[in-house]
Amino acid sequence: MTLNETQVGDTLCIIDIANPQIATMAMRLGICKGSNLSVCSKVPGGPVVVRRGHMEIALGRDICKQITVTKVSSQ
Amino acid sequence: MTHTLLPPDALMALKPEPSAGERLVILAGNPNVGKSVVFNALTGLYVNVSNFPGTTVDIPRGKLDENTTLQDTPGIYGLSGMSEEEQVAEKAILNADVVINVVSAISLERDLFLTQQLIDYEKRLIVAVNQMDEACERKLDIDMVKLSELLGVPVYACVATQGQGIDKLKTHVWDAKTGNKTPDSPPAEVLQEDEKHPGKRLTLYGHRRHHVNAISANVVHQHEDENKNTWRHQFSRKLGDAFLNPVIGLIAMAGVLLSLYQVVGVWVAGDTVDFTEGTVMLGYVVPFLKGLVETVVPAGNWFHQLLVGEFGVITMSIQYIYGVLFPLVLGFYIYISLLEDCGYLPRVAVLSDSLLSRIGLNGRAVIPIILGFGCVTMATVSTRVLNTQRERTIASTILAITVPCSAQLAVIMALMASAGGLKGWLVYVACLFTIMIALGTILNNLLPGKSTPLVLDLPPMRLPSLKNVFQKTWVRTQAFIREAAPLFILGSAIVAIFQVSGFLDKIQVWLSPVTVSLLHLPSETATAFVMGMVRRDFGAAGLLHLSSSINAIQMMTALIVITLFVPCIASAAVFWKERGIKEATMILIGSWLLAFGIGTLVCRLLEAVPIL
Numbered sequence: 295m296t297l298n299e300t301q302v303g304d305t306l307c308i309i310d311i312a313n314p315q316i317a318t319m320a321m322r323l324g325i326c327k328g329s330n331l332s333v334c335s336k337v338p339g340g341p342v343v344v345r346r347g348h349m350e351i352a353l354g355r356d357i358c359k360q361i362t363v364t365k366v367s368s369q
Numbered sequence: 370m371t372h373t374l375l376p377p378d379a380l381m382a383l384k385p386e387p388s389a390g391e392r393l394v395i396l397a398g399n400p401n402v403g404k405s406v407v408f409n410a411l412t413g414l415y416v417n418v419s420n421f422p423g424t425t426v427d428i429p430r431g432k433l434d435e436n437t438t439l440q441d442t443p444g445i446y447g448l449s450g451m452s453e454e455e456q457v458a459e460k461a462i463l464n465a466d467v468v469i470n471v472v473s474a475i476s477l478e479r480d481l482f483l484t485q486q487l488i489d490y491e492k493r494l495i496v497a498v499n500q501m502d503e504a505c506e507r508k509l510d511i512d513m514v515k516l517s518e519l520l521g522v523p524v525y526a527c528v529a530t531q532g533q534g535i536d537k538l539k540t541h542v543w544d545a546k547t548g549n550k551t552p553d554s555p556p557a558e559v560l561q562e563d564e565k566h567p568g569k570r571l572t573l574y575g576h577r578r579h580h581v582n583a584i585s586a587n588v589v590h591q592h593e594d595e596n597k598n599t600w601r602h603q604f605s606r607k608l609g610d611a612f613l614n615p616v617i618g619l620i621a622m623a624g625v626l627l628s629l630y631q632v633v634g635v636w637v638a639g640d641t642v643d644f645t646e647g648t649v650m651l652g653y654v655v656p657f658l659k660g661l662v663e664t665v666v667p668a669g670n671w672f673h674q675l676l677v678g679e680f681g682v683i684t685m686s687i688q689y690i691y692g693v694l695f696p697l698v699l700g701f702y703i704y705i706s707l708l709e710d711c712g713y714l715p716r717v718a719v720l721s722d723s724l725l726s727r728i729g730l731n732g733r734a735v736i737p738i739i740l741g742f743g744c745v746t747m748a749t750v751s752t753r754v755l756n757t758q759r760e761r762t763i764a765s766t767i768l769a770i771t772v773p774c775s776a777q778l779a780v781i782m783a784l785m786a787s788a789g790g791l792k793g794w795l796v797y798v799a800c801l802f803t804i805m806i807a808l809g810t811i812l813n814n815l816l817p818g819k820s821t822p823l824v825l826d827l828p829p830m831r832l833p834s835l836k837n838v839f840q841k842t843w844v845r846t847q848a849f850i851r852e853a854a855p856l857f858i859l860g861s862a863i864v865a866i867f868q869v870s871g872f873l874d875k876i877q878v879w880l881s882p883v884t885v886s887l888l889h890l891p892s893e894t895a896t897a898f899v900m901g902m903v904r905r906d907f908g909a910a911g912l913l914h915l916s917s918s919i920n921a922i923q924m925m926t927a928l929i930v931i932t933l934f935v936p937c938i939a940s941a942a943v944f945w946k947e948r949g950i951k952e953a954t955m956i957l958i959g960s961w962l963l964a965f966g967i968g969t970l971v972c973r974l975l976e977a978v979p980i981l
Contacts, residue, residue, distance in 0.1 A: 314571055319824060321574045322447040324479040324582070335613040340723035341732070341823055343613060348475040348507055348829075350609070352719040354731060354822030 295365075297333075297342055298358035303369030305332045306344075309362040316360050323351055330366065392437045394542060395461050397487065398471035399480050400444030401828040403499045405429075406529040406837050407471050408441045411539060428457065429844065433542065440465075447483050447574075448490070449564070452756050467493045467545040469538065474504035474511055474526075475829075478585035482574075484520065485581045488548040491557040494522045495545040497538050502528045503829070506602050508592035516588045521548035530834045551580045605830045612716040612830075622717055626739075629704055630778075633743050637700035638775040646692030654691075655684045671869050680868045680903060685861040689904070689939070690854055694744065697775065698849055701743035702842040705736070710833035710841075715825055722823045728809025729763045729816070730755070731823040737764050741772035745905075746940040747849055748772070749947055756821050763812045765948055769936045770960050771805040773905070780909035781928055787916045788924035789981035796981065800929055800971060804963070853939065856946060860938035864903050873899060887969045888926050889976075891919065897927070898934055905937045921981040926972040933964035 300306060307330050311317040320326060324346060334350060335343035341352040353361075396411075398404040412431025433439040442461050443454035450456050462468055468487055472480035477498070487494050496516075504511060517524040523544050527534030553576070554560060563569045611617045659677045666673045677684045708714045714736060722732035733755055741748035748768050752761045773781060785793045813820065867873045880895035888894070893915060901908020908931045916924065936944070945953035975981060 314567055318449065318567070318571055318574060319446075319451065321571070321578050322449070322479075322482050323824070323826070324482070324578070326575065326578055335610055335719075337613060337720055337723065338615055341719050341825075343719065343827065347478060348509070349479055350827040350829075352715075352722070352732070352823060352825040352827055354722060354726065354824065356726075356822040357824065 295363060296359050297344075297353065297361040297363050298355055300333050300336075300342070300363065300365070301368060302333050302336055305330060305366045305368070306363040307366050309364055312360045312362070316357055320361075324349070325351070325361075392466045393464060394433055394437055394439045394467045394469060395465035396439060396441050396469050396471060397458060397462055397483065398444060399446055399473070399476070399483060399826075401826055402444070402471050402473040402476070402480060403529045404444060404471045405441065405841070406834070407469075407497060407499060407527065407535070407538075408439070409837070409840050410529050410532055410535045411469075412439055428461070433539070437542075439469075445483065446479070447486055449570070462487070462490075462492065465492065467495065467542055469495050469497060469542065469545075471497045471499050471529075473500045474498050474509065475500055475507060477511065477589055478582060481520075481581040481585055482578060485551060485577050485584075488520065488522065489550050489554045489557070489560055489577065491547050491550075493545040493547055495538070495542060496520065496522055496524045497527045497529075497534070498524060499527045499529050501526045501533075502531070503831075506599050510590040510592055512588040512590075516584070519549070519584045519587065522546050530837065551577050602829075609712065609716065609827065609830045612713060613719060615720065618716070618720045622720065625708070625713070625717075629739070630742075630775075633697070633700045633704060634775040634778055637696055638743075639779050641696045641700070642693050642776070645696050646688060650688040650692035655688055658684055658687065674869050675865050678865070678868070680861065680864045682858065682862045682865050685865070686854075686858045689861070690850065690857050693776065694746075694853065694857070694939075695846070695850060697744055698747050699842065699846045701740065701747065701775075702845045702849075703838065705740065706838045706841045706845070707833055710831075710838055712828045712830040715827050718825060719823070719827070726820055726823070727813075728767075728806060729813030729820045730760050730809070731820055732825060733823065734760065734764050737768065738772065741768045741774065742778065743775050744940075745769065745772060745774045745936050746853055746943045749940055749943045750849060750852065752947065757818070759816050759818045760820060762816065762948065762952060763809060765944060765952075766812060766956055766959075767805055767809055769940065769944055769956050770808060770933055770963060771801050773801075773932045774937075774940075776904070776906035777909050777932070780906050780913070781932070784909065784912055784916060784924060784928060787919075787921065788928060789921045792981060793921065793925060796925060796975075797928060800967070801932060804933070804967060808963075853943060856942035857939045860942045864938055883965060887965060888930065889972050890923050890927055891915065894919075894927055898931065901931050901934050902938060905931075908934070922972060922975045922979075925975060925981060926968050929971050930964045930968035933967060934960060936960070 308325065308327055310327060311320055317326070325331065329346065331344045331346040333342060334345040339355070341354050342358045343350055343352045396404055396408050408429060408431070411433060429441040431439050440461055442458035445455045445458045448455060448459045448462065450459060470484050470487055472484060484496060498511060498513065513524050513526055523541055523546065525534050525537050525541065527538065529535065555563065560573070564573055612621055662673065662677045662683065666676065674681065676682055718732035718735050721735045725731055725734050736754055737748045737751045740751050745768050749765050752764045755761050755764055785797070789796065877895045877899050880898060881892040884890045884895045884898070885892050894912070897908050897911030897915070900911045912924070912927050912931070919927070941953065941957065944956060
């Protein structure tokens with residue numbers, strides 16, 4: 295599934311980031327293939343906020359659709 | 370996409386002359402790591418904010434010691450030339466003798482990417498690990514010795530907001546070293562070239578990310594279970610999440626906007642400006658200046674009119690800049706800096722992202738739009754925070770046409786009683802909101818390209834440091850006044866010439882038929898519209914003495930026309946400077962057509978459906 299299809303509270307592992315430009319940008323923020331993160335907030339029709347360690351990052355819907363993830367656990 | 374603004378040899382030409390003893394230290398780091406606080410702590414208050422040559426990104430400069438310049442750079446996540454800010458930072462960093470890299474103790478893993486990139490670029494580096502107090506609160510332990518060993522550069526712990534670690538940083542700047550490069554990383558020149566190719570870049574970034582994640586895992590230890598964190602940290606996190614909840618977030622946003630209106634719109638734009646403009650400027654300063662000029666130029670003369678007449682260059686620009694603009698901008702920047710430093714503003718950006726991305730912007734644009742309700746001129750300058758020229762064009766256009774500034778809002782508020790009261794407000798807000806969305810949608814479809822999606826780091830909610838808020842406010846206000854003052858003077862000069870030459874009266878005569886036949890308004894309203902060009906609130910105020918003689922529908926029409934009509938001469942001048950002559954002319958003509966077009970439509974609709 296892609297990041298926009300996840301639920302708040304889910305812990306995820308990133309499988310792939312389709313768009314190379316987004317992959318480059320995300321890599322700098324510490325989000326890359328194999329990294330774990332959790333979904334801490336979702337704005338309906340808007341961005342998904344993910345948490346990694348003590349960091350929170352808001353990613354626009356269009357970016358989330360490019361990020362394939364797998365669920366590790368859910369709350 | 371170009372990697373830098375200039376080819377490499379032009380970059381060399383930009384390198385400052387290595388004059389005897391002049392050394393350049395650059396401060397670099399990710400956004401929200403407290404870099405500007407470190408900068409202020411290292412240099413003191415006397416900071417000089419200027420634009421980097423050829424760009425619009427603010428670069429503060431200060432003195433580290435007698436012959437060392439310390440220069441700040443915009444917060445960036447890496448040197449990839451992805452935005453104007455990154456290009457500016459990269460150029461500055463390549464010229465530096467030493468780079469002070471500020472990282473945050475609570476997001477070390479992320480921040481070390483830039484650190485390692487600087488090391489791979491073979492820069493002499495010293496690392497300041499800031500926000501140690503917040504790491505402590507989160508029960509994070511960082512092994513500084515090991516971090517320094519693994520990176521191969523000196524590392525110092527800081528709490529910049531309390532001045533801790535700053536002295537050490539200052540004394541050890543020249544101990545900076547070129548550190549341990551990512552394994553198998555090529556020489557800096559080769560690497561910089563390779564990182565310009567998107568394919569190679571991704572691989573290189575992958576290696577670097579892998580390398581720094583290992584370093585981070587080695588030096589950062591989370592002590593206890595996160596749930597046992599201090600109540601302060603838990604509260605901060607809960608509050609942050611609450612502001613992102615659509616229901617709570619919208620209620621909070623409404624509350625913040627209302628209090629913003631009360632503080633800036635009523636107390637500052639109303640009461641304070643009444644005092645600074647009415648009492649101080651019109652009571653003392655303007656008569657004094659008039660007297661001064663009259664010792665040289667006799668009253669009644671056209672030149673006297675031009676200098677100190679009703680719209681005189683000298684009197685009007687001083688009265689406007691110091692009587693109105695200065696208190697307004699100061700008040701607004703205090704408010705915005707507070708909201709920014711406590712971490713609220715980025716969350717508003719996230720909430721409004723879906724709406725704004727429909728009109729070709731993204732959540733970031735919420736900042737200039739909120740600022741617009743204070744002063745459109747200031748907001749137009751702040752569209753620089755947006756990533757692309759396309760977004761800046763859309764945001765500036767929306768600001769110039771649909772957003773009423775606080776000076777104008779205050780007068781509109783007074784007039785709304787005679788335009789249907791609460792019902793009037795609903796019609797007015799619905800009308801402007803519709804135009805804003807329609808205008809944005811049209812521009813979004815018309816302009817080539819696509820809006821960039823939002824990627825925004827959300828700093829934790831925290832109590833803002835007042836010292837930092839005031840410093841920031843002061844630097845911003847100074848920078849704005851310095852930048853806007855010449856444009857205001859230019860604007861006043863144009864108006865003064867129009868008035869002295871009788872052109873202002875002519876426009877009023879030309880406009881009369883339009884106001885009478887299209888807008889069904891008395892011909893005197895044309896005067897109010899023309900005054901609106903001089904100052905937006907003058908236009909609205911011009912309607913005040915008509916309020917008893919026109920009905921609610923006419924008043925509503927007039928208010929909408931006045932809001933949409935040309936922005937004040939100062940914001941038009943800033944618009945011209947920021948967006949260029951072509952866009953500025955288009956916006957000017959567009960606002961005339963829209964104002965009269967929509968005005969006609971609104972008055973016909975209200976006449977057909979008498980809801981007021």
